[in-house]
Structures are given as C-alpha cells and as structure tokens.
Amino acid sequence: MEDNKKEEKEQIKKEKEQKKLEEKKSKLERKQKKIEEKIRRKNLLGEYLTYPSMAVNFIKADKKIKPEKYIFDKNKAQYILYFAPQLKENESPKKQVIVYLYGGGWREGNANLYRFVGRRFAKEKFHTILLGYRLSKKYKYPAQIEDVFAGFNKALEVLKNKNIDYSDIIVIGSSAGAHLGALLVYHKEMHKKYNIDSNIFKGYVSLGGPTDLNVCTNDIITPMLDQLFEEEYNREDANPYNHIDGSEKTKVLCVHSELDPICDADNSINFSNKVNSFHDGLAECIIFDNKNIYHNNLVNGIFFEAMDSEHILDKVFKWIEKLN
Template sequence: MKENSKITEDDVKEKIRKKNMIGDYLTYPVMAINFLKSDKKIKPLYYKYNNNKAQYILYFAPQIKENESAKKQVIIYIYGGGWREGNANLYKFVGRRFAKEKYHTILLGYRLTPKYKYPCQIEDIFEGLSKALEVLKEKNIDYSNIVVIGSSAGAHLGALLVYNKELQKNYNIDNNIFKGYISLGGPTDLNVCTNEVISAMINQLFEEGYDRKLGNPYNYIDGSEKTRVLCIHSRLDPICDVQNSINFSNKVNSFNDSLADCIIFENKKIYHNNLVNGIFFKDMDNEHILDKVFNWIDSL
C-alpha cells in the first residue's frame, strides 16, 4: 500500500471478511468427521427425471413407528456448492435428518456450472420437482404443504422455484403448494453479492451477456405470494453477505407484513459452512439452529 493511500471502510470490511474466510475453512475438518461418522441406515429411493447423471431425485420416507403419523409438511431440499460442486447423494445426511423428524423429504439433483450455464440449473429444479410430485402422487402422499429449503446456492435456486411464476406456469406447478421457503445463508439478492469469492461463482454461473436480473430471486417478489419465509444468516458470513437475507425478507414484508422472518446470528464461531451444512450435525449446531427450523416448519 502506498504511504499516502487512504484506508477506506470497504478496505476494513474486506480485511474482516478474509479473516472470517479462515474461520470458515477451519469448520471443514469437523464437518468431514461428522459426515464420515453419520448414521447411514436410512436408505432413500432414487428416481431419474432426465438422462444426465445429475438429473435425479432422492426420496426419504419419514421414520415413524406403527402408531405414529408423518408430519404434514413435505420437505424439498436443494443443496449448495456455488452451483459448481456437489450432488444430491453427498447430502443424504440432510434427507436422513429430516426423515428422522417424520417428514417426507426429497432432495433435488441438478446440473452444475461451468459446463452447464444458467438457466440449466433452475430448469432442472423445476423438472426435479415435477418428478417429485409424480412420485408423491403415486405414493398417495399429500403434497399441498411443501416447504422448500435451500443451503447457500441451493437457497438461490429454491427462491426461484417458489417465486418465478412464469416458470411455474410453464411446468404446471401450482404456487399454492409452497407453504414455506427457508434460506440457509443463501444469495437471494444478487445485487449485494459483490465480494471476490461469490462474484467468481456468479460469473461462472452465467454466460457472458446473459441478463442476470432474470436469475435474481429478489426481482420476482411482487406481493402476490402467500408463502411464509424464513431467512437464516450469519453476520460473519464471508461468502454470501448477510444483506442478502435482510433485503429479501424486507422486500417480502414490504408487501405482506410479517410474512417473512429473518434470523441473524452474531456468534463469532458461525460463518458459512457450519451454518448452511453444519447445522444438520448435532456436534456442530451449538446454537440449536436446526431446532428453530423444525419449530418454524411445524408452525405452518
């Protein structure tokens, strides 16, 4: 830095963000250990919805005893990974966790960037949901109470699933089935996704020249929605800025007051990975965030 250069507020924020990135990286070893030792007894059913290896869904039956009933909410979960990493199989631990809480749960797989550019991802999500509804219908499962949950990039796709009415019409999806939407550290307003980490991901997601407004969930909120919203974020998230959740929930509430809830954690040990993924392991959920998620879902 030059001797006479002035340190700006943005410089300070970026320095803090990079420090928080180190904290985020340090959560990965614990995550890996929990992943390896997690219970794998619950086996999902696998269904293809197209020919690509990523185009499939996983159905987890609720774990109920003979005298018990499944919960009425059906969970549709979309995993994250910057739109470029992962697959639904890697996130079976999420499906198992919801199944143990007696929810019918479906994980949606989708094609990844950079090979497949947007809108391939959201097209897959809609096709995956269509297949999911077909499977639920075959099993005589009521799907009029769907809760869409997404982690990180999955929350971005989940918001588009719930809020893009044009695509819902194209895929013959009734918006009224979406009773709840939950974003776990998601980029729900691309306008504030400006740091170097998430900017690189977004640049890889969209083809050069593509109108990114079409891929921004924030732009699809118009006040006609009745879906309850829960945005959960960490103030220290070094990848996806907390302002995403603030902006998204505020816009929802600007049309329908109290329709959206926004929970922001100030804990110095909660970053990105241990919020969007780690909460599904009890050893990593010291703030009992997942219990808050379950309670919120059950209130719908």
C-alpha cells in the same frame, strides 16, 4: 465585468472545494472497504477452520436410512432422492413435505452427497425430497433452474403415486440451493411453463442463501456467479429478489450469519424486508452474530447435531410447526 470575474472565481473555488470533499469521501470509502475486507478475510479463516469438523461428522453420519432414487432426464445429475419418514408404531408423518436443494456454489455437489440432510429430515418424520441439478461451469444457467423445476415435477409424480398429500410443501435451500429454491417458489413464468400451482408452497427457508444477487459482490462469490452465467445473460431474471411482487402467500424464514465471508447477510435482510414490504410479518429473518458461525457450519453443519451449537435446525423445525 468585475462582477462576472468575481462570480467565476467563486465558482472555481466551489468546484475545488467540492472536488476536495469528493476526494476525501472517496478516501474514506476506500479505507472502509479495506477494513471490511480485513474483517472478511479474518472470517474466511474461521470458515476454513470449520471444514475438518464437517468432514469428521460427514464420515460418522448415520447411513442406515436408504433413499429411493428417481431419474428425470439423461444427465447423471438429473435425479431426485425420496426419503420416507422414520416412524415408530402408531406414529404419523408430519403433514409437510420437505423439498431440499443443496449448495456448492452452483458448481459442486450432488444429491447423493447430501443424503445426510435427507436422513435428518426423515428422522423428524418428514417426507423428504432432494433435487439434483446440473452444475456450472460446464452447464450454464438456466440449466440449473430448469433441472430444479423438472425434478420438482418428477417429485410430485412420485408423491402422487405413493398417495402422499403434497399440498403443503416447504422448500429449504442451503447456500446456492437457497437461490434455486427461491426461484422455485417465486418465479411465476417458470410456474406457468412447468404447470405448477404456487399455492402448494407453504414455506420457504433460506440457509445462508444468495437471495439478492445485487449484494453478491465479494471476490469469492463473484467468480462463482461469473461461471454460472454466460457473459451476456440477463442476471436480473435469475435474481430471486426481483421476482417478489406481493402476490405470494408463502411464509419465509431467512437464516444467516453476520460473519458469513462468502454470502453477505444483506441477502437475507433485503429478501425478507421486500417480502414484508408487501405483507408485514410474512417473512422472518434471523441473523446470528456468534463468533463461531460462518457459512459452511450454518448451511451444512446444522444438520449434524454435534455442530449445531446454537440449535439452529430446532428453530427451523419450530418455525415449520407454527405453519400448521
């Protein structure tokens, strides 16, 4: 009897000690979260301070290069823009075709607004396509990815009619556009539905993109995702990370800022690590820790030379050259 009482006391003591440890751990975790949140808020201020410079460069941007517009459905957002490479006499275009998807939290923007990106690629002698898509919160996912695939097929039709070889496509996405771009490259069921040969995707570039929705949990990106999806929608199918299965041969470049207050750099780290877990070296991940690089001035600002202090876009171009 006494032995049983002794055991009970020891068990109670252990449970109390365990409870204290758990409380201490919880307290430390809350403290760490507060520290992280304080840092993120500071980075968010830095993010906002990049906006005036972005606006000035947008206004000053060269608008001489005119794209061709092609409509693929009835909604005003359902169109693509084609930019011809800007060539001097006796020059040839780059063999890769760039397919670019703009960001804006899935709820803002349009292809016309991002013509400065198409012009930048055209100046580098690339055939370039910008894909338009419907926005949340009016249009819930999968409307966006359906438009991306339908627009992509329209792009292939346009390129074919122009006798342009599209067997070497590089998909590049900024922010939310990188999420949709990853699904364009990796969603095999959608490839079947839209009759797309995934072998044409030679490269994929994510610029500050939410490529692993599991780590998109802060109080800025969470409301964006809540607006994008219906409450009961299975988000697992919309997570690019989940569609990596090792069958892919597409080279990957993920570029992110450690100070990004909107989309955590773990997105790029996790995505590239999973790709490399199947094929070591297939993905490259560049994380910048420069004090002045946040989100907007990486995902959009690098297309303006005056804002690209780290020559990030040059690194992207050099990476594309190595794919030859």
